[in-house]
Amino acid sequence: MAFTGKQLTTRLDADGTLTVQIVPKTWDAPTGSQVLVQVEATPINPSDLGLLFASADTANAVYSPGKVVAKMPEGATRAMAARHGMDMPAGNEAAGVVVAAGDSPAAQALMGKRVACVPGTAYASYAYAEAGMCLPVDESVTPAQAASSFVNPMTALGFVETMRLEGFTGLVHAAAASNLGQMLVRICQEDNVPLVNIVRSEEQVALLKGLGATHVLNMTEPGFQAALTDAIHETGAMLGFDPIGGGTLAGQILAAMEASASRGAAFSRYGSSVAKKVYIYGALDLGPTILNRAFGLTWDLGGWLLTPFMAKAGMETVGRMRARVARDLTTTFASHYKAQVSLEGMLEAAAVAEYNARRTGEKYLVVPTA
């Protein structure tokens, strides 16, 4: 039995032309431990956009129904030589119904059920998924509620696990009003983890305060650096997570940690010896990271990514995290979307302009069945 439908593909050619389009596709019946999921809802996360459009000039692209052709900058084209000429599917995660299953008992057990899954090919009518990676959800859970049950929830839980693994006792989070940031606020409340939230507007301050967050700082306000230092001093939060990447913020967080650690301490020309660390886990700002190194010589800045974290944390921890997500999917791990679009709607100029700007509170949900 075969299933016919549509799939989004993205192709970068060596000449810098990026083509994102919806093409017809047929899926054969799955085998072994795989299931075939009819995709009902799939979010557009920043981690998807890096593959979908990367740094292509979508403002000056050519849009036709179900197709976008854009120009990629020369440096980025060169850096992505390994994908030249390949029509790549995209879409990390989704919710949908299992319409066919391989022979394995685990796959067969999922037949007809709604699951959350991580196929990596979710911008499509159907997607293959490993049965063991699927999360069956209750009848009462909608596709929209189940669509984002992997990337954001596991990342937010991963921050807290990383904190514990590395011996820190509090967190600083930038761009904290995002869906992920709101999850982190709720997780930290449940787990009694001190959290300093950094946001970019008074509306976002109000949003997080409304969730019961204690420390919410507006980085566009004068006095932000002093307020950040105070909040870090009060919470002892010496581990930060920053999805922005570009600009001075990561360095400002380290400087505030250093200023807190140095309070009342004797002068040291090398700075404090208290461990302080910031992880960059995204690239909302593709510009350079600028570190004004006012934080001594005991500091650390690194990249953070979910997959290697899970490999390091191990099966038991990951299993515990997934069980928590399944249990609290519609509460702690609830997501919000600005708009729902079809596969074709996803490639309209106005939609691309909005979701590709990666602004907080403007996340899109794709509904391939629409």
Add this chain to the structure above:
Amino acid sequence: MAFTGKQLTTRLDADGTLTVQIVPKTWDAPTGSQVLVQVEATPINPSDLGLLFASADTANAVYSPGKVVAKMPEGATRAMAARHGMDMPAGNEAAGVVVAAGDSPAAQALMGKRVACVPGTAYASYAYAEAGMCLPVDESVTPAQAASSFVNPMTALGFVETMRLEGFTGLVHAAAASNLGQMLVRICQEDNVPLVNIVRSEEQVALLKGLGATHVLNMTEPGFQAALTDAIHETGAMLGFDPIGGGTLAGQILAAMEASASRGAAFSRYGSSVAKKVYIYGALDLGPTILNRAFGLTWDLGGWLLTPFMAKAGMETVGRMRARVARDLTTTFASHYKAQVSLEGMLEAAAVAEYNARRTGEKYLVVPTA
């Protein structure tokens, strides 16, 4: 019995005035496990300059015999509030003769001997030192040969130990023509550690090639980035040490590591999963560190400092490192100086202008007995 002489002190006042001067001082006889060393030679290392002058405007300072008064920028003055109003001694390391000793057998055993030591107060006629931290040197070793037996040798050995501790198998070193860099070239030859040296001129290339270094790259040449990637690919060197700090170099090293790790690999939107790390261990350039993050999400940048490294490495490793320094002081760990000056000569405008510029090959040695 008391010893009279002179000592350099540096004081930063809250109004931003930095006063570095030579003042008379009397040393009482040492007690317990301490010895009193008559300082014969003490180097001016970059790590000393951070305390001596920091970012003060030495070009427009007022120089009088044995005294410099300079203006510190406002931000730096504020950042160093913990040292306001204090006359602080300086000078990390020295060589000299033990002229008095406390009662402990270890101290008594050093009487009359020439030692290398790490008093932290070496810009003076005399300095107290812990007997256990003193390294007795052979009669045939001159003060100039013994003066730099701690900071640079232990730092260079510390790089190799850090590499082993963290599971890396090769090193990249920036500003590699320095005294420290030359030591590292010799250590890596002796230990068969692949080393990629980054320097800033053809003279420096020739200098390191003359020592037998295999990979020496001039960062001012066009094609540097490609050559760096090739050298990293050939050596597998995924750990870098950078004393410059400011500018784009640390990020360029990470980008070259990433480009090497991605060669021949399938495309990944998150970059390669190979661990890559750069430590910033100095601030030859006080400007911001600028990271053009073309190196995926598996990377790490941190500060490196000798003291916490030694604490982490443990007594046995540190003991082994010190024994090696003592054995090879005049060969592997030989240092070179551009000029020798007295304590007063150290505070003359022309001398300050030269050594405070921290240029490779322009290190000064202070001879307080001159």
